[in-house]
Amino acid sequence: MTTYVYGIARLGRTPLPEDLTGIGDPPLPVRLVTHDDLAAVVSDCPERLRPKRRDLLAHQNVVTEVxxxxxxxxxxxxxLSDSDDRVRDVLDEHADRYREALVKLNGRVEYNVKAVHREDAVLHLVLAENAGLRSLAAANQADxxxxxxxxxxxxxxxxxxxREREGRDAELVRETLAPLAERERTGPENSGCFLNVSYLIEEAAARRLLDEVRRLEKAHPQLDxxxxxxxxxxSFVE
Amino acid sequence: MEQGGGAGGTSGLYDVLELVLDRGLVIDAFVRVSLVGIEILKIDVRVVVASVDTYLRFAEACNRLDLEAGPHRSAGLPDIVGQMTESGAHGKTKGALSGAAQTVQDAVRQVRGKDTESSRTTASRRKKEEDQ
Structure with a gap:
């Protein structure tokens, strides 16, 4: 039986949420494979697992709930792993590394920030900064x-x-937000935004990040x- | 600012999919399921930005812009409309100002119409990708 692994946690005596289900249709029950104080959060794996929207959401939900x-x-x-026993072996083999990583992440969460431009506002900015473009625009308008x-x-x-403005604004956002976070990681660059960046942040500091984002948008109306x-x-487990 | 929580809801799923797929712990001893079929999600949208369509769209949008207005005014157009209407109500030049506000409102409507169109295109593109 193939075992699907959602994550590794140190739950102590905290039980899993009751009736927590994961991937599969119908959704499969989630259980723990434990080794000392570490637990892998797993379920059986349906045959022919494919990255379907429903399963991606289930994965995300299980990790979030835990x-x-x-x-x-x-x-x-x-x-995926061959069996629960193999998962237990992996926990055993790298126990110190996982414990250390879990301690570092205690009380921290990830916030992902994506930036796009409000088109009319950024076009105005671009034209305002470039007299040559402005006269071209005026000539085209007249014509x-x-x-x-x-x-x-x-x-x-x-x-x-x-694009130039995108580069500058990406820097502006990063320079503003980075000081609030413990760690920063950019990318992946495939989502149609000019900046895609994740921050590892103390839960208590999240409010400041949100305030700062609001302030940025207010001060720079081209930013969305x-x-x-x-x-x-x-983004911070490797 | 749009803000989505990490828990549950499907609204933000598209935006966190990439993290679930590209980030997260990888353990050598585990096998990873083949992601064939999901690659369509990773189309580099940046490529689309450097396209004839975009150039023409930008040109069209700039053609509609009021070049005399400052960049900051542009983003605050609705505010200007508000101010104009307000001061117009107190002043003698109400008629003229309302006329100006009307023009600005028309411009906003035009730009908005454009926005709606482009965001609809994006939405349908996303939909297609998700359906893959």
Whole structure:
């Protein structure tokens, strides 16, 4: 029987939430594989597990629920082992490393911040900073928008300006938020935003992060920031 | 600012998917399930930014912008409308100011219309990706 692993935790005497279920359809019951004070949070694994939306959500939910009760090292989605015994062996083999990591993460959560630009505001900024672009824009406006070629060329120059602004604003956000966090990790760069960054932060300090994000948006109207958290510390377990 | 909690709700799932898939502890002794089929989620949207479509969209958006307004005013257009209407109500030049506010409102509506259109495109693209 294949075992699916959600995470490693130090639950002590804290039980798992009652009736906690995980991946699979119908959802499979979640249980613990323990070794001394460490516990792997596992369930059986359905045949032919695929990264479906429902299963990704189930993984996320199990890690989050356990994380509410004790520090947890979240596994990446889709970690499988031959058997519960093999999972126990792994806990035994690396027990010190896991304990150390769990101590470091105690009371910490991950917050993920994504930044995009509000288009009209950033276009205004880009034009305001570049007299050449402004006169091109004015000429195009006077000319009913300009020819296809003119619009293309103009749009490309604007896009270049927008990208430059993205770089500067990414730095601005990072410089503002990094001092509030214990650790910072950027990426993955695949979500359509110009900045995607995660922070490891003390739970008590989260309010300050949110305040600072609000302040940034107010002071820089071109910024549209999305915050996700508190999350299990996915980005800070390696 | 949009804020999503980490617990449960599907609304923020798309935005934390990448963390569940790309981050998290990896243990050599464990096998990882094949992620074939999920790759579509990782399409580099940045590539789309450097496209003819984007250039034309930017050109179009700039064509609609009021070049005389400052960058900060642009983001606060609704506020300006509010101020204009308010001062207009007290002053003698009410008619003229309301006219100006109307024009600004039209401009806002135009820009908003544009926004709605582009966000709809994004939403449908995301939907397609999620359905894969």
């Amino acid at each position: 994380g509410r009760r004790a520090p947890v090292l979240p596994m990446r989605f889709g970690s 009913g928008g300009g020819s296809y070629e003119q619009r293309l060329r103009f749009g490309e120059l604007v896009a270049q300006g927008v 920031l999305t915050v996700h958290g508190p999350l299990p510390p996915y």
